[in-house]
Amino acid sequence: MRLKCGAAKAKINPPEEVGDTYIAGYLTMMAPKIKDIHDSLFARVIVLSEGNNKIALVSLELIGLFADVIEKVKDRLSAYGFPYKNVYIFSTHTHAGPDTMGLWGPIIGKSGINKKYMIFLIDTIIQLVLEAEKKLEEVDVYFSKSELPELIENYRINAMVNGSLKFVKFLSNDKLIASLWSYTAQPEITTRENLSISGDYPGLVSRMIEENYGGTSLFALGLCGAQSPIYCEQGYDKMEIFAKEIFSKIKLIYDNHKKINISPIEIRFRKIKLKLENPDFQLLYTLGIFDREYENEKIVSSVSKVRIGDLDLINIPGEPFPDLLSDILNKQKDIETIIFSNSNDSLGYFIPLNRWSLKPQVWVDYIENGKFIGHETESIGVEAGQIIRKTIKDLFIYKTVLAIGPHADDLTIWAGGTLKKLSSEGNELICIRITDDYADCVGLTKEKGIKRNRKEVEKAYRTLGAKEIIHLDYPTDTLSTADYHELRGKLVRLMRKYKPNLVVSFDLNGTDEENMDHIITARAVNEACWQSSFDLFYTEHFEEGLEIHTVGERYLFARNPTVLNFYVDISDYIEDKINAINHQKTVMENWFHQNKLLARANNLYVELLEEDVPNAIRVTLLVKLVYGEMGEKYGVKYAEEFNRIDAGMLKDLAEE
Numbered sequence: 001m002r003l004k005c006g007a008a009k010a011k012i013n014p015p016e017e018v019g020d021t022y023i024a025g026y027l028t029m030m031a032p033k034i035k036d037i038h039d040s041l042f043a044r045v046i047v048l049s050e051g052n053n054k055i056a057l058v059s060l061e062l063i064g065l066f067a068d069v070i071e072k073v074k075d076r077l078s079a080y081g082f083p084y085k086n087v088y089i090f091s092t093h094t095h096a097g098p099d100t101m102g103l104w105g106p107i108i109g110k111s112g113i114n115k116k117y118m119i120f121l122i123d124t125i126i127q128l129v130l131e132a133e134k135k136l137e138e139v140d141v142y143f144s145k146s147e148l149p150e151l152i153e154n155y156r157i158n159a160m161v162n163g164s165l166k167f168v169k170f171l172s173n174d175k176l177i178a179s180l181w182s183y184t185a186q187p188e189i190t191t192r193e194n195l196s197i198s199g200d201y202p203g204l205v206s207r208m209i210e211e212n213y214g215g216t217s218l219f220a221l222g223l224c225g226a227q228s229p230i231y232c233e234q235g236y237d238k239m240e241i242f243a244k245e246i247f248s249k250i251k252l253i254y255d256n257h258k259k260i261n262i263s264p265i266e267i268r269f270r271k272i273k274l275k276l277e278n279p280d281f282q283l284l285y286t287l288g289i290f291d292r293e294y295e296n297e298k299i300v301s302s303v304s305k306v307r308i309g310d311l312d313l314i315n316i317p318g319e320p321f322p323d324l325l326s327d328i329l330n331k332q333k334d335i336e337t338i339i340f341s342n343s344n345d346s347l348g349y350f351i352p353l354n355r356w357s358l359k360p361q362v363w364v365d366y367i368e369n370g371k372f373i374g375h376e377t378e379s380i381g382v383e384a385g386q387i388i389r390k391t392i393k394d395l396f397i398y399k400t401v402l403a404i405g406p407h408a409d410d411l412t413i414w415a416g417g418t419l420k421k422l423s424s425e426g427n428e429l430i431c432i433r434i435t436d437d438y439a440d441c442v443g444l445t446k447e448k449g450i451k452r453n454r455k456e457v458e459k460a461y462r463t464l465g466a467k468e469i470i471h472l473d474y475p476t477d478t479l480s481t482a483d484y485h486e487l488r489g490k491l492v493r494l495m496r497k498y499k500p501n502l503v504v505s506f507d508l509n510g511t512d513e514e515n516m517d518h519i520i521t522a523r524a525v526n527e528a529c530w531q532s533s534f535d536l537f538y539t540e541h542f543e544e545g546l547e548i549h550t551v552g553e554r555y556l557f558a559r560n561p562t563v564l565n566f567y568v569d570i571s572d573y574i575e576d577k578i579n580a581i582n583h584q585k586t587v588m589e590n591w592f593h594q595n596k597l598l599a600r601a602n603n604l605y606v607e608l609l610e611e612d613v614p615n616a617i618r619v620t621l622l623v624k625l626v627y628g629e630m631g632e633k634y635g636v637k638y639a640e641e642f643n644r645i646d647a648g649m650l651k652d653l654a655e656e
């Protein structure tokens with residue numbers, strides 16, 4: 001499938017009719033009003049689409065936006081078919097625009113947000129996304145990069161400057177539709193006294209790119225925490241020089257590009273909760289200047305990663321110090337990465353544990369010519385950085401998943417949403433069905449039952465994203481009399497062959513299980529998970545050239561689970577789960593039929609089980625009801641829950 005791209009841009013200077021706006025300068029609170037325009041602020045949008053998957057990237061020349069404002073944009077875009085997790089709104093962090101966060105009010109304790117401006121801004125973003133979507137055309141993607149550390153000072157560790165300059169082109173037959181560039185210096189060249197609107201250096205450079213090469217050019221602020229331009233607060237003349245230097249570097253690397261492979265777009269989205277430790281920020285909540293989602297002293301935000309072939313776009317809800325993430329990023333050998341700081345949220349600095357200073361009250365280092373070093377006072381806390389780091393690390397882990405069920409419907413019903421989520425996020429899914437489901441049908445012969453169920457389960461597992469489907473074809477509901485040693489051996493062999501990091505299957509910790517196939521499966525799978533790493537078990541596998549394998553973790557489900565310690569938010573995958581189950585017509589027909597017989601046997605009449613209610617409707621109703629209730633427990637729309645088994649107590653002994 002080809003990747004399509006469309007772009008659009010518009011000015012977002014505060015229009016006259018919104019009235020006065022306060023400048024989001026370098027000192028928060030008691031801010032002056034904006035006087036005039038030096039260079040206009042822009043919103044720029046790229047829409048990418050592949051099949052029916054579409055993504056919006058929105059770069060704003062503003063100080064930042066909190067997640068609650070971004071949610072409003074996402075709400076409205078969802079009506080146009082953009083899922084929440086597919087919208088990325090990031091700010092360039094210019095200090096020469098209007099207050100869009102509430103921190104630059106006219107007096108202490110009063111928000112500086114102009115509500116009319118925010119309505120104008122949100123409307124403009126929506127219009128731009130729709131405009132860009134109308135202009136979609138097929139593109140090829142090219143990537144260039146260079147280093148430009150000489151324009152940056154790192155105020156915390158002089159010797160360690162990250163000067164990454166990255167440039168992505170979206171070309172349609174050699175015509176530049178759009179570009180995306182990133183650099184790691186905070187836009188801080190306007191002076192402290194400045195009252196004019198300016199996009200700072202990123203605004204100038206984006207315009208130089210657009211004037212010279214065409215297209216719309218989006219800027220993403222890279223790993224910028226503690227990194228200032230060498231002309232920090234020196235004004236417009238120096239800004240011009242700075243921008244020209246960056247642009248001439250871009251010209252140098254413009255043609256020295258490599259083509260990016262475009263495999264399916266993959267999105268990994270993680271909701272995170274960050275502990276608010278900073279007393280200044282707590283006060284802002286108390287004052288009502290912050291009125292965003294806040295649960296048990298934790299701020300709810302998100303981190304996400306968009307993978308386009310071998311290019312990863314990483315969205316971070318604030319400004320990370322370079323060494324919070326650079327070692328993780330450097331390990332991604334075959335992947336190019338671009339960081340979007342202040343994306344989908346603006347929560348200040350994320351500081352590595354070993355850089356966290358115990359004296360956050362120190363704002364300025366007088367020995368170092370009065371440079372700002374009080375990043376801790378603009379951070380929500382030390383724990384937040386650790387959570388960002390851990391989440392980013394997790395976003396780069398790709399797993400092989402082996403899902404094992406005795407019957408066609410076990411995996412779709414108990415874990416369908418989770419399996420679809422795992423495969424959509426680029427993990428490899430292999431499904432194993434142990435029996436042939438010959439009896440799971442109504443009014444069919446055994447042979448027809450086997451044939452139909454096999455065909456339908458193939459469709460169902462493909463819907464879940466399975467790369468491979470294996471049928472062990474034991475006669476259904478006979479596992480209790482099957483050769484256990486042999487069954488377990490087959491599973492050990494498949495584990496040694498496919499080397500899963502994660503196994504999804506039945507749990508032994510369920511009660512009142514009447515189905516022996518489920519019980520035997522739970523026993524055999526869980527035993528096989530550790531037996532596959534013993535070198536004296538099933539040694540015949542080694543003669544085939546296989547090796548021992550150790551399974552990392554297991555997600556286990558049961559009819560009446562007694563251990564539940566893990567849930568997966570499947571809100572975005574509920575329709576896939578329903579579709580997969582609906583492919584299994586024969587099995588579901590029998591399921592409803594059997595339940596009707598049970599109702600009759602108890603003198604009950606259940607409308608839903610009557611013949612004239614289509615299966616698809618019954619499945620949708622039941623799945624949404626059951627998994628909606630599970631979701632409610634965890635504060636998400638739909639969830640599946642599991643007994644998760646991993647390294648257990650070894651985690652406490654392990655070091656990073």
Ligand SMILES: [Zn+2]
Pocket residue numbers: 406407409410515518
């Ligand atoms: Zn079953």
